[in-house]
Amino acid sequence: MEPVSSSIIDTAPPLPPDTQPLEHQIAGHFHGRSESKYGLLEQKSTGFVLKPFISAPRGPREHQFYVDVFSIHAPVEIQNLRPFLPTFFGLYEFAGMQYLTLENILKDFQRPCIADVKIGRITYDSEASTEKKQKLKNNFPAAVDLGFQLCGWKTYRSTQKKYIYHHKQCARSIKKHEISSALANFFGAPESDHHPVVRDVIIRLRTLERVMSDLRGFTFLATSLLIVYDGAQHQSCTQSMPKVDVRLVDFAHVSTVNDENGNPINQPDDNFIFGLRSYIDHLETIADDKFIYLPLERLNHNDPSNASSNCYTTFM
Ligand SMILES: Nc1ncnc2c1ncn2[C@@H]1O[C@H](COP(=O)(O)OP(=O)(O)OP(=O)(O)O)[C@@H](O)[C@H]1O
Numbered sequence: 001m002e003p004v005s006s007s008i009i010d011t012a013p014p015l016p017p018d019t020q021p022l023e024h025q026i027a028g029h030f031h032g033r034s035e036s037k038y039g040l041l042e043q044k045s046t047g048f049v050l051k052p053f054i055s056a057p058r059g060p061r062e063h064q065f066y067v068d069v070f071s072i073h074a075p076v077e078i079q080n081l082r083p084f085l086p087t088f089f090g091l092y093e094f095a096g097m098q099y100l101t102l103e104n105i106l107k108d109f110q111r112p113c114i115a116d117v118k119i120g121r122i123t124y125d126s127e128a129s130t131e132k133k134q135k136l137k138n139n140f141p142a143a144v145d146l147g148f149q150l151c152g153w154k155t156y157r158s159t160q161k162k163y164i165y166h167h168k169q170c171a172r173s174i175k176k177h178e179i180s181s182a183l184a185n186f187f188g189a190p191e192s193d194h195h196p197v198v199r200d201v202i203i204r205l206r207t208l209e210r211v212m213s214d215l216r217g218f219t220f221l222a223t224s225l226l227i228v229y230d231g232a233q234h235q236s237c238t239q240s241m242p243k244v245d246v247r248l249v250d251f252a253h254v255s256t257v258n259d260e261n262g263n264p265i266n267q268p269d270d271n272f273i274f275g276l277r278s279y280i281d282h283l284e285t286i287a288d289d290k291f292i293y294l295p296l297e298r299l300n301h302n303d304p305s306n307a308s309s310n311c312y313t314t315f316m
């Protein structure tokens with residue numbers, strides 16, 4: 001069956017039985033709100049995430065990537081990616097629409113805090129139109145130097161018992177010199193001690209860096225790192241280590257690169273590795289005791305009269 005095309009429709013598509021829009025989603029296509037109105041869902045009884053295939057070639061390409069990584073025939077370098085991906089449980093179909101069934105990576109977190117970090121100086125593929133390339137560059141011009149961009153983040157402030165969410169427009173308003181503070185803000189600064197979580201995330205990212213350096217012949221364009229920790233235990237006065245996770249999502253623009261003879265090139269994805277290393281370097285900066293947090297006042301969305309912002313604070 002052909003995936004549904006991404007033409008603009010006015011109403012949200014019918015929800016499959018036993019599903020709801022994905023809780024704690026911070027970026028990407030939101031059910032009922034994105035242009036196509038399709039977005040990520042979760043199955044209430046199983047907790048699985050359902051990601052719609054919106055259009056070819058993106059949907060089938062992402063599906064194929066999951067199939068390849070979880071195939072019993074996958075070479076070891078590809079198998080090594082598995083701990084960094086949500087587990088793939090096959091396809092689900094409803095009302096002419098296909099969905100990827102994925103593990104919900106937040107399922108074991110009490111108060112999941114999550115950041116979506118799109119990796120790469122370049123995030124468009126060669127098929128993109130000139131306008132599309134320009135649009136993507138303009139979204140966050142500093143990505144060319146930094147090698148990554150923040151697409152949104154959501155932090156639980158345990159002392160105030162509230163979540164604060166920053167969406168992509170807000171994330172794009174960050175200046176290059178503020179980026180480290182924005183990262184620290186996600187990890188709980190300035191109220192909480194961000195250091196232990198950051199150090200734990202760095203350890204996991206170093207493993208991912210090795211896995212990606214050993215992987216040859218792939219390009220990962222517009223793939224995101226999801227960084228997760230549990231805000232429930234995130235209190236500066238305790239010694240207990242918050243739970244942490246690091247995963248990759250969004251493989252709609254992953255492809256293999258072949259040489260002139262049609263063989264996969266024997267090279268790692270430098271665009272991705274540059275961005276990953278740069279993100280790790282920024283985390284090393286904020287993990288240093290000499291790091292000074294710059295207050296990001298304009299990112300405070302506690303003012304309910306600020307209707308222009310979709311960023312929010314929720315109490316729970
Ligand atoms: N397996 C998962 N578990 C929990 N949350 C997820 C998972 N996959 C995605 N998310 C949430 O959904 C957001 C968007 O995911 P993703 O990038 O895969 O979708 P998208 O950008 O809408 O897709 P595409 O760019 O392929 O159209 C992520 O930022 C994250 O908040």
Ligand SMILES: [Mg+2]
Binds near residue numbers: 027028224250
């Ligand atoms: Mg995405």
